Amino acid sequence: MPAPRRERGVGIWDPEQGHIPAPRDDALEAQLFKSAHVATGINFAKYDDIPIEASGNNVPKGINAFSEAKLDPLLIENIELATYTTPTPVQKYSLPIVEAGRDLMACAQTGSGKTAGFLFPILNELFMKGPPPNRDTRGPACPVALILSPTRELTSQIYDEARRFAYRSWVRPVVVYGGVPMREQMMGVRRGVDLMVATPGRLLDFIERGMVSLKHVKYLILDEADRMLDMGFEPQIRRIVEEEDCPAQDKRVTLMFSATFPREIQYLARDFLGDYIFLSVGRVGAASENVTQRVIEVAEHEKHEVLLDILTVEPASATNLTLIFVETKKGADMLAHFLYDNNFPATAIHGDRDQRERERALHSFRTARTPILVATAVAARGLDIANVTHVINYDLPSDIDDYVHRIGRTGRAGNTGVATAFFDQAKNFNVVRDLITILRDANQEVPDFLEQVSRYSGGGGRGGRGGRGGRGGGFSRGNTRDFRKEKEYNNYQPPARDSWGGGGQDSWGPPPSSGQGGYW
Numbered sequence: 001m002p003a004p005r006r007e008r009g010v011g012i013w014d015p016e017q018g019h020i021p022a023p024r025d026d027a028l029e030a031q032l033f034k035s036a037h038v039a040t041g042i043n044f045a046k047y048d049d050i051p052i053e054a055s056g057n058n059v060p061k062g063i064n065a066f067s068e069a070k071l072d073p074l075l076i077e078n079i080e081l082a083t084y085t086t087p088t089p090v091q092k093y094s095l096p097i098v099e100a101g102r103d104l105m106a107c108a109q110t111g112s113g114k115t116a117g118f119l120f121p122i123l124n125e126l127f128m129k130g131p132p133p134n135r136d137t138r139g140p141a142c143p144v145a146l147i148l149s150p151t152r153e154l155t156s157q158i159y160d161e162a163r164r165f166a167y168r169s170w171v172r173p174v175v176v177y178g179g180v181p182m183r184e185q186m187m188g189v190r191r192g193v194d195l196m197v198a199t200p201g202r203l204l205d206f207i208e209r210g211m212v213s214l215k216h217v218k219y220l221i222l223d224e225a226d227r228m229l230d231m232g233f234e235p236q237i238r239r240i241v242e243e244e245d246c247p248a249q250d251k252r253v254t255l256m257f258s259a260t261f262p263r264e265i266q267y268l269a270r271d272f273l274g275d276y277i278f279l280s281v282g283r284v285g286a287a288s289e290n291v292t293q294r295v296i297e298v299a300e301h302e303k304h305e306v307l308l309d310i311l312t313v314e315p316a317s318a319t320n321l322t323l324i325f326v327e328t329k330k331g332a333d334m335l336a337h338f339l340y341d342n343n344f345p346a347t348a349i350h351g352d353r354d355q356r357e358r359e360r361a362l363h364s365f366r367t368a369r370t371p372i373l374v375a376t377a378v379a380a381r382g383l384d385i386a387n388v389t390h391v392i393n394y395d396l397p398s399d400i401d402d403y404v405h406r407i408g409r410t411g412r413a414g415n416t417g418v419a420t421a422f423f424d425q426a427k428n429f430n431v432v433r434d435l436i437t438i439l440r441d442a443n444q445e446v447p448d449f450l451e452q453v454s455r456y457s458g459g460g461g462r463g464g465r466g467g468r469g470g471r472g473g474g475f476s477r478g479n480t481r482d483f484r485k486e487k488e489y490n491n492y493q494p495p496a497r498d499s500w501g502g503g504g505q506d507s508w509g510p511p512p513s514s515g516q517g518g519y520w
């Protein structure tokens with residue numbers, strides 16, 4: 001029997017015996033699973049009422065319980081350690097879809113378990129099938145699974161999840177993202193990579209230095225795919241997928257995940273995915289019903305005062321973290337100082353703070369040392385922080401998808417939350433129609449003043465303006481539909497690359513086409 005790898009919690013794959021898990025390690029287990037985000041169960045059952053559309057050829061049947069999937073015993077143990085008892089809707093389908101070797105485009109609400117939705121099936125396949133037999137342990141690291149994600153924080157969060165569920169297995173997850181020196185990440189990469197979680201720019205750095213090769217990638221996952229396009233990552237993603245040594249589309253399984261899917265992402269899917277299955281859970285781009293949405297009319301000059309009132313009546317605490325979104329980096333710092341001066345412990349996170357400061361701010365918020373976090377849109381997507389019970393849109397975003405992602409930082413995994421939006425007529429009339437649609441779709445109350453603004457503004461919505469910064473229109477909100485069914489699908493010509501930006505920063509830089517340029 002080969003000597004087990006010495007690294008704690010990492011098992012081995014033996015060509016004859018198969019998977020040999022590492023022994024349990026109490027200290028490591030406590031560290032990996034301590035942050036288990038336990039669903040209260042209040043609204044978890046509600047997920048069962050959400051309409052699911054799975055379209056495409058020969059869609060595999062969804063499962064209802066983890067026990068119905070053919071799961072590796074080690075994965076089952078790790079799922080139990082994470083205290084997950086029931087698969088979320090997206091997991092119910094992603095497991096059998098990946099098992100059948102099919103490509104998938106999945107759109108499911110914020111906080112509904114999309115990360116495990118792709119991690120479970122790929123880890124399961126890897127646990128059961130082992131590494132590619134011809135893999136050379138010398139030379140560049142050759143991941144078998146590659147997960148691309150837009151921001152550093154999201155990337156490291158996915159990595160943490162991967163470490164949890166890969167615990168004791170032969171699969172070694174490694175994370176690389178920009179904004180920090182490469183040295184430490186290089187050491188991790190040199191020790192070998194089976195599953196790589198990366199932001200696109202930093203991954204290309206590693207490929208260019210000859211330290212990573214994609215030739216053995218069997219599973220390619222694009223998380224928050226639409227956001228990656230918004231951030232101008234399309235050229236990098238195309239280079240990674242089409243121009244480096246990544247296996248061709250029919251030699252790999254490709255999965256795309258997001259809570260919102262604008263039209264152009266579905267065209268990108270046409271290039272990257274084979275005969276894929278389109279899975280939508282709930283309405284595409286809709287907000288979670290687990291979040292109670294309140295919209296109040298507040299003019300710019302009243303915002304400070306109203307905010308203090310709200311925080312006094314509904315104070316933030318260790319079990320009630322409050323996340324406040326503002327538009328600009330400067331605004332974030334100013335508001336955090338203002339709150340601090342008024343005895344509300346707050347910190348700020350935005351793209352001008354260096355990576356260490358951002359990590360410190362997030363840590364301070366997560367651990368409730370400062371139970372209020374003021375953030376720009378950088379914190380809008382994917383971040384999964386337990387106990388965020390209130391999201392305040394101090395400044396409303398101009399893109400309604402951003403609103404959906406922002407409020408999705410609460411009401412996660414079947415828990416409930418509240419989202420308060422300050423609606424400033426002078427500035428926000430352009431989102432009024434989309435906002436009303438989002439409220440109605442999630443069965444929320446639509447305040448009278450909003451209806452009135454909508455009647456008088458005569459616009460302010462995707463329908464009226466073509467959506468997403470004029471990039472060719474958003475996905476038809478409210479329809480759970482596979483875009484391949486639309487007539488224009490076959491005739492579509494994507495806009496010229498330049499008009500999509502193409503900056504591709506490995507950071508939280510401005511989304512070139514979001515209309516908020518220079519602010520983040």
Ligand SMILES: Nc1ncnc2c1ncn2[C@@H]1O[C@H](COP(=O)(O)OP(=O)(O)OP(=O)(O)O)[C@@H](O)[C@H]1O
Pocket residue numbers: 037039083084085086087088091108109110111112113114115116117258259381382383384408409412413
């Ligand atoms: N089957 C499950 N049972 C209980 N909790 C779960 C289950 N699946 C995921 N979770 C938990 O739900 C939370 C949200 O999951 P996740 O971050 O994957 O959501 P998401 O759909 O990716 O959200 P977003 O769109 O905001 O990125 C996490 O804390 C995760 O641990």
